[in-house]
Amino acid sequence: MKNRPVRVGLQLHPQGADYAHIRESVAAAEELGVDVLFNWDHFFPLYGDADGKHFECWTMLAAWAEQTQRVQIGALVTCNSYRNPDLLADMARTVDHISAGRLVLGIGSGWFERDYTEYGFDFGTAGSRLDDLAAALPRIEKRWAALNPPPTRQIPVLIGGGGEKKTLRLVARHADIWHTFAQGEELAHKMEVLRGHCGREGREFADIEVSVGVGGPGRLGRLPDPPEVEGLPLYDMGARLFTVGIGGPTYDVSVIEPWLAWRDALNAR
Known part of the structure; x- marks a missing residue:
């Protein structure tokens, strides 16, 4: 894990914006050198105006795939229930x-009830949604082998x-990357x-890359070296992918x- 390079991700929240701004931001982020560009898989905004502008995840990823040349792309994360x-x-x-x-298949069990109710999906329970994810992952792998x-x-x-x-058992069984918002002692x-x-x-x-969501612009401030949250250095704990959302x-x-500057300095050591 010590030899795994640091990567920096940027999640563009696909809400509250015209698509022209999203397209421009994708181009700007790739030009800056971001490693991974994420959107998310919801049908309505998660904050602000609950009925504001919002775009669908996977049609957007296909557009990003055609638009970009270098950056990896993916959803943070796809909801298993919707497809x-x-x-x-x-x-x-x-x-x-x-x-x-350049695709990363980010996937999770789902949680945003409004998506389910307005689009006609069975919300079930947290446990049943996780069970569905456990059943889906082998099917995805089997289908990839047959395509x-x-x-x-x-x-x-x-x-x-x-x-x-x-x-976390599913991560151990199927994932190349584990994404979490846990930090400090909870992450450890x-x-x-x-x-x-x-x-x-x-x-x-x-073999599993540890990915940590490190918040949005309000959490940046002066960037420590390495970034620390709650007094514990995330890098020393093993995190290697750091994602900021805007x-x-x-x-x-x-x-x-x-x-990006911190990433480059650290990877050059």
Whole structure:
């Protein structure tokens, strides 16, 4: 894990903005050198005007795949409930080809009830949604193996969430990247839980990239070296992908520049 380079992600919240601003921000972020560009998979805004402007996740990712040349792209995260797993696998394979192998399949069990009720999906319970995700992941992998043409490479799977009994077991079994908002002692504890699941699954813990959401512009301030939250250094704990989120109606992508400078200095050591 010590040898894994630091990467910096930027999540463009697909709400409250005209698509022209999103397109411009994608171009600006790639030009700055962001490693991964994320959107999210919801149908309505998560903050601000609940009925404000909002765009769909996967059609947007296909557009990003065509627009960009270098940056990786993905959802943080796709909701497993909204699409048949075999269809999602095919969609991901297609965007993978459009992007020439730059897609990250971020996926989670879902949580935003309004999406479910207004679009006619069964909300169920947190437990049933996690069970559905557990059943979907092998189907996605099986469909990738059956598609013609297959994906350009083994598509990296990012699983978001921190449930210690189910979610982290799925991370150990299926994921290349684990995304969390946990920090400090909570992150240290969950990483030990994940390490235990990896041992039981016969998986090397070091093979999983630890991704941490580090908030938005309000949390940047002066950037420590390395960034610290609640007094514990995230880098020394093993985090290697750091993602900042920003929203519309316009996107100030310059807030990511201190993180990129820190990344470059650290990776040059």
